[in-house]
Amino acid sequence: MKIASILENQKIEKRIAITPEIAKKYISLGLEVSLAENYGSHLGIKDEEYKELGVSISKDEKEIISSADIIVQLGLLDDDKSSLLKENQTFIGVLNPYDNKDKINDLVKKNINTFSLELLPRITRAQSMDILSSQANLAGYKAVVESFAHFEKAIPMMMTAAGTIPAAKVLVVGAGVAGLQAIATAKRMGAIVFATDVRMASKEQVESLGGKFLTVEGAENLETEGGYAKEASDDFKKKQEELLSETLKKIDIVICTALIPGKKAPVIIKEDMINNMKLRFNNL
Numbered sequence: 001m002k003i004a005s006i007l008e009n010q011k012i013e014k015r016i017a018i019t020p021e022i023a024k025k026y027i028s029l030g031l032e033v034s035l036a037e038n039y040g041s042h043l044g045i046k047d048e049e050y051k052e053l054g055v056s057i058s059k060d061e062k063e064i065i066s067s068a069d070i071i072v073q074l075g076l077l078d079d080d081k082s083s084l085l086k087e088n089q090t091f092i093g094v095l096n097p098y099d100n101k102d103k104i105n106d107l108v109k110k111n112i113n114t115f116s117l118e119l120l121p122r123i124t125r126a127q128s129m130d131i132l133s134s135q136a137n138l139a140g141y142k143a144v145v146e147s148f149a150h151f152e153k154a155i156p157m158m159m160t161a162a163g164t165i166p167a168a169k170v171l172v173v174g175a176g177v178a179g180l181q182a183i184a185t186a187k188r189m190g191a192i193v194f195a196t197d198v199r200m201a202s203k204e205q206v207e208s209l210g211g212k213f214l215t216v217e218g219a220e221n222l223e224t225e226g227g228y229a230k231e232a233s234d235d236f237k238k239k240q241e242e243l244l245s246e247t248l249k250k251i252d253i254v255i256c257t258a259l260i261p262g263k264k265a266p267v268i269i270k271e272d273m274i275n276n277m278k279l280r281f282n283n284l
Helices: 020-028 047-053 061-067 101-109 124-129 131-150 177-188 202-208 234-250
Strands: 002-005 032-036 056-058 070-072 090-093 113-116 158-160 163-165 169-173 192-196 253-256
Touching: 002 061, 020 032, 020 047, 032 047, 032 061, 047 056, 056 061, 101 113, 131 177, 131 253, 169 177, 169 234, 177 192, 177 202, 177 253, 192 234
Parallel strands: 002 032, 002 070, 032 056, 070 090, 090 113, 169 192, 169 253
Antiparallel strands: 158 163
């Protein structure tokens, strides 16, 4: 059985689906692995690393797709390459089915087996395949690193005989996997961190990481049985907006991680709320 992967659209996706470590596992299971030339070069992974493991490297992406039994990608293929998929092939990736419903239906009509990994049940047996948590964890960390790189002041409090520079204040909206990692990373770097979430269970988690939890007055616990956030009522949204509008007056950096499964991410921070923030940059 052949498993294959080609480069993603580099303008929107730098990650790869098959690293040398993963390729080694596939080969040990008896699968043949085929990858596009320079598949991981942008990440510092040379083709020779794959070849040493027994991976087949080819310049012809069309041939790689058409000859594979299983195609593993981060996202859906571009239309011109998706048309090369054949009946009974298996396509595995982060397919974002809520936004790509029509494209996935087209694949189903062609009798292509599709597996969208973000829909895997978050149960004990599937923990090692929980890409939502693993990628959200990295996203929370990266969000802090990126924002701090653009911030024009010191992050931790600086005290010298010449005076004191106060620590940067960070607000994290959404305290799921990504939000909690953002809180932990920001705290480690010396920031004062505030956080808010519609799930009351998040309060203890935020405080355990050293963050200060902002509670909306009269808030109800908007949490599903599976631990996800539910969509908030209009009354809750209004109270939350009032709380955040006031809080943002003293905040330097805002990191938004709030999500609702199967729906568009809620727009919690509005433009007029951003205008309440102190102006930190000259080139916004």
